[in-house]
Amino acid sequence: MSDTTLTDQQIVDTDAQLLYIGNTGTVEFDLTLPTEGKNGSTVTWASSDERWIQPDGTVHMPEYGRGDRNVTLTATVTHGDATATREFTVKVLEQANKIKVKEFFPIELSVQAGATYALPMFAAVLTDDGRLLSQRINWDDGVEHTAGEPGDVTFHGLIDGSTIDANATVHVLAEDPQTPVDATPKLNPVPLAHVRLTGDGVLAGNQQRRIEFLRTVNDDQMLIEFRRAAGLDTKGAPDMIGWDAPDALLRGHTTGHYVSALALAYAASGDETIKSKLDYMVDSLAEVQRAFDGKPGFHPGFLSAYSEFQFNELEKYAPYPTIWAPYYTLHKILAGLIDAYQYAGNETALDVASKMGDWTYDRLSKLPHEQLQNMWSMYIAGEFGGMNESLANLYAITKNPKHLAAARLFDNDRLMEPMRQHVDSLGGMHANQHIPQVIGSVKLFEQTGVPYYLDQAKFFYDSVTGHHLYALGGTGQGEMFHQPDEIGNLLFDNTAESCASYNMLKLTAELYRYFPDAQLGDYYERTTLNHIAATTDHVPEGGSMYFFPTQPGGQKSFDVENSCCHGTGLESHFYYAEGAYYTDADALYVRLYLNGTLDDEAGKLSVTVADATPEHVAIDVERLGRKQLRLRVPSWSVDGKVTVSVNGRAVDAAVVEAARTATGELAFSPALLGLDSFDGAHLELGFNPHMHLFATPDRPELAGVAWGPYVLAALSDETSFLDVPVDDADPDAAFEHEPGTLTFTHKATGLKFVPLSTIGFEHYHAYVRTK
Known part of the structure; x- marks a missing residue:
């Protein structure tokens, strides 16, 4: 009942001040939000973030690990023509940690006597329901310590928000266990300024359109x-x-x-x-x-x-x-x-x-x-x-x-301690929040020589590329890593954030300097051609894809709203050649076959790549100030088949095999090719591309379809998975290749398959049911 002696404005001002919604500092329950003031006014509510508090007072607590959330509730009080507002800041607590631990992975660290050190604040666990997670630990005796005399020291703690025990063993040694090692990279990349892309291919076209946009x-x-x-x-x-x-x-x-x-x-x-x-x-x-x-x-x-x-x-x-x-x-x-x-x-x-x-x-x-x-x-x-x-x-x-x-x-224990334990506990972590940290780990190894920086980075890389990848090379669903080998159940419209691939490629280029294996070149090529190159608009307007949809009937959209992926998209098309050429004192390593020129006068390098297709590459060497030319044999060339000719003369297959290395490349010296010098040589490589499948590990009936380096998609606006029967033993038999194109027709269904980078706004299927 309103006080008749008050004006409408006095009523709303008074009722606004009299509003009470309880303790707002630690909310873990629904709120009762009054809809009527003490003097008969009407109260309506608005929430600054309805994910956590809805206007009716319903509270949704964030998952454990996502942190508490501050939400502003605004009450609008009206009576007659008068209005007043009042804001309440509400802290919604994150949910309690509900995990049940099956296995706690041992924490061990070695330190030098007399040194100060910190216990890891996170470690990996295996839960009862089979998930690998990184969990915070609250140590009984705190985090920072000083090592005493040599010997072993044990520490006890609890997993945060639980009564689950955690233990650590610290090995105190007389000598420094983290004595720096030689961190000199085995290879050095040829700087981007010495490489120019040419021709009318997808990569050169994307790069030129980006330059046109930047000028505007x-x-x-x-x-x-x-x-x-x-x-x-x-x-x-x-x-x-x-x-x-x-x-x-x-x-x-x-x-x-x-x-x-x-x-x-x-x-x-x-x-x-x-x-x-x-x-x-x-x-x-x-x-x-x-x-x-x-x-x-x-x-x-x-x-x-x-x-x-x-x-x-x-x-x-x-x-x-x-x-x-x-x-x-x-x-x-x-x-x-x-x-x-x-x-x-x-x-x-x-x-x-x-x-x-x-x-x-x-x-x-x-x-x-x-x-x-x-x-x-x-x-x-x-x-x-x-x-x-x-x-x-x-x-x-x-x-x-x-x-x-x-x-x-x-240095971030939540990410890195499980990597040092060699446990893939990435599930539940924000993918692009953490990949750049691993690039930094490689750079810190280079500058400090501390071994664990490189070890943890390589384990992270192997975990992601081995257990968290979509066919196109991207990772993450809804920006998050999920459990290892969970892909088929995560085919949605918000998969494969572009930023994550941008950073994974940077990580690959850094790691290749220390681990010169052709498999890293395979990943760089796969992700560059099928994800990054496919995320830009086909007109010079600067648009980029945020997520790459992998659900049936997906469709691209290009973001110009200054999102994170729009930002990395401004850069990423100039990194194409980052993984193309490396050198050491003895050799030039060709990792990617990109139409264009390499010209480094100081490095005594002048090389042209032309007519590069999955079947054939031509390489003209004007000058090569190295003893060897090392050429990557792509994993998609069936059975590692490759033919080589020099100056129009076929190189004997036995010579080619003699040049093959354990790291997946051909290592040629001039003498092995019957030359006095590489200078002036014309080489041609022939590869053996075929159809192959990227089956999802959790749903093997679903697969991405590829030919050579290109991941293909079926063009269809159907919103259910397409049945595209393919014999795993002979995938080529199911498709007809249209001569002179990268278009393939599935014989039984008539579906057209094309490379992801060529798709504009057509609906497509990145995965199909092959069996």
């Missing part, structure tokens, strides 16, 4: 939020959209990708217009960094498109979406600047990046180890991209020990 980008628009945050003139630029909009918490990340894209595009093309745009971006970012310096609340070296607020809140464990991965955005900016220096020689970029590295160290080195681990294990909020990679790269240039120390502050 408004640089001042890319800089608007940086200038706005620093109080500088925004030069009348329009606002950014999507994830970089003025109120978006990830604003600035696309600008970092854009700087990298310009640097890579310049390296891949030598285009001076692109170089001018890059220099303008770097000079402008340097101006922003100078403008921040000395402002209240900003510390020297800071550079971003917003204040230090999100970094402050992360240290208080603010969850997503209260904040959104501030170090992720910082990484994109830092990586772009380092790329500007490495690919285009911009010294200003190095200066700005170096100051950012100092800022990072100065901030994070003050935090306890346990706090850092808590931050990096947070879902999305703690995502930091490849900060460890970029800081290690920065150290390689500057040799500033602060930059290397900063890189190591991003």
